[in-house]
Amino acid sequence: MLHYAKIWAASARYSITRTLMFRGDFFVWSLVELFWMSVNILTITVIYEHTQSIAGWTKYQMVLLVGTSMLIQRFLMGFFWSSIFEMGRNIRSGNFDFYLAQPGNVMFMATTRKLDPDSLLNSLVAAAVVIYAARQLGLDPSAGQIALYALMVLCGVVIHYSILVLSISLAFWLTSAQGIEGIYFTLTEFSRLPRAAFTGIATQMLFVWLLPVVMVTNVPASLLVQGFDLTLSAWLFGSALVWFAAAVFVFNRGLRRYTSASS
Amino acid sequence: MFAIFDKYRQVFLTGLQSNIVYRFNFAVRGFFSLFHLAAVVILWSAASLGGSGGIGGFSLGQTITYFVTLLILQFFISAFNEDYQISEEIRNGLINQFLLKPINYFAYRFSIFVAARLVSGLVVIVPLLIALPVLREYLAFPHDYRVLLFGLPAMAMSAVIQFSIAYCFGLLSFWFLEIQGFVILSMALETLLGGQMFPLDLLPEWAYAIARCLPFYYQMYFPAAIFTGRLTDPTLIFQGYGIQVAWVIALLLVNQVLWSRGLRRHTAVGG
Incomplete structure (x- = not known):
């Protein structure tokens, strides 16, 4: 465990040094994420000029939901995104060899190599959005509730991470995993919607239960808004475990097929 | 005179062929x-x-129709990766060949853009037709032929604005x-x-007034609002045309300036 913490810290140091080298880039990308988050918040604000509730959620409850979705996404982007995407490219090009020679679990090494400090910085903005919404709602969560919220957000990050690793691992079979990026962003659109809005059976099965992108944000947000629900929280925790196990399984299966492409 | 058109007609036809290759990608995207x-x-x-x-005085059906229209427009007129293509050509020196030939780079790129959007626009109809049984109950297009009459010119100019903005970004690679x-x-x-994200008429009055002066409004919203009957007042439509034309001219001028300035910095790497 300590060994991995040391490896991770080395990667983090490297990423931060790199960011300091390309300060302009860092600035532009921080702005990009900030802009996109504002777009989502503004959309909510405009819609609520014309309606009182969306599937029973008031304006600031929705802001809290969207804030939670942003928080999970920022963490995923900050800690894993670049590494996971490079993994897809490396599998195709054969540069993946490099990870096989490293002193640690391959999946760990390949998915934690790069941090994106801009996303991590923006996760503070996302957290501020959540706190602001909670204040507006007059919520006064207990320390236990906050800890549970954090745990549920963590489960969300694990689920998103696993879905991504799983999809990119398909590159072991298909050699190309291009376009998955777009699919991921389409899915996150659903994560900004309240669960109760999914009235159709097909959409409910697909996005709420099968691909838990909706639950990932709804469970932590409702935990603050409506209070703790043991079944839902346990369900999210369980699906985080299942998805993670599936990702590990598929990744390792794929790894066996990896033949290295370069000569 | 005709020789000029013939030149770009050939570019268009080649663009058509090379984009038909990607029909499957467009379909997946659709x-x-x-x-x-x-x-x-x-x-x-x-x-x-x-x-x-309803939302802002429009029924749910009208709102959904607006988004469906946007989707179709997107595949017919919006720039996909033209900016990156231009950027690539500048960075790896492929652009050099155009500097030596009697061809206008903007017109060349625009011809390919038109061909590409024609293909992607026609391809997106397939997934929409598949979804039609579900979508049908939400669709509420206005039954008025004038909508097309007013909308098509706006759509054509939107395509020019879309492309010009992408072209500007591509040229930044200089x-x-x-x-x-x-x-x-x-x-x-x-x-x-x-x-x-939402029909712009849902914005508060003052914000909508500002949005109407910006080029983005004419990139997508303007034709979509005409087609879906959100914008029906002829005075407002003609006012819109005026601003849209102004933006087309302004963007073309900016492109011209960026191009001539950029070429001065260009070092023609590779070839």
């Missing part, structure tokens, strides 16, 4: 847009239920190594102010 539409339907249905049964950050930054603005 298919995934259906997921986006599903999210739109879920969100706006819930919002309309939570209000007075100055910057990486344009991706700029492109995504402006994409956020375009998404919001072009009306892709």
Whole structure:
């Protein structure tokens, strides 16, 4: 465990040094994420000029939901995104060899190599959005509730991470995993919607239960808004475990097929 | 005189061929847009239920129709990766060949853009037809032929604006190594102010007035609003044409300036 913490810290140091080298880039990308988050918040604000509730959620409850979705996404982007995407490219090009020679679990090494400090910085903005919404709602969560919220957000990050690793691992079979990026962003659109809005059976099965992108944000947000629900929280925790196990399984299966492409 | 057109007609035909190769990619992209539409339907249905049964004076059907129209327009007129293609040609020196030939780079690129959008526009009809049985109950297009009469010129000019903005970003490669950050930054603005998150008439009066002066409004929202009957007052439509023409001219001028300035910095790497 300590060994991995040391490896991770080395990667983090490297990423931060790199960011300091390309300060302009860092600035532009921080702005990009900030802009996109504002777009989502503004959309909510405009819609609520014309309606009182969306599937029973008031304006600031929705802001809290969207804030939670942003928080999970920022963490995923900050800690894993670049590494996971490079993994897809490396599998195709054969540069993946490099990870096989490293002193640690391959999946760990390949998915934690790069941090994106801009996303991590923006996760503070996302957290501020959540706190602001909670204040507006007059919520006064207990320390236990906050800890549970954090745990549920963590489960969300694990689920998103696993879905991504799983999809990119398909590159072991298909050699190309291009376009998955777009699919991921389409899915996150659903994560900004309240669960109760999914009235159709097909959409409910697909996005709420099968691909838990909706639950990932709804469970932590409702935990603050409506209070703790043991079944839902346990369900999210369980699906985080299942998805993670599936990702590990598929990744390792794929790894066996990896033949290295370069000569 | 005709020789000039013939030149770009050939470019267009070649562009058509090379884009037909990607018909499958466009179809997949179109298919995934259906997921986006599903999210739109879920969100706006819930919002309309939570209000007075409509949104901003329009029925749920009209609202969904607006988003479906946007989707179709997107595949017919919006720039996909033209900015990156131009950026690539500048960075790896492929652009040099055009400097030596009697060909206008903007016109050349625009001909390919028109061909590409023709292909992607026709291809997106397939997934939409598949979704039609579900979508049909939400569709509420105005039954008025004038909508087409007013909308098509706006749509054509929107295509020019879309392309010109992408072209501008591509040309930034004369100055910057990486344009991706700029492109995504402006994409956020375009998404919001072009009306892709919500119909712009839902904005508060003052914000809508500002949006109407910006080029993004004429990139997508303007033709979509005409086609879906959100914008019906002829005075407002003709006012819109006026501003749209002004933006077309302004963007073409900016392109010209960027091109001539950029070429002065260009070092023609590779070839």
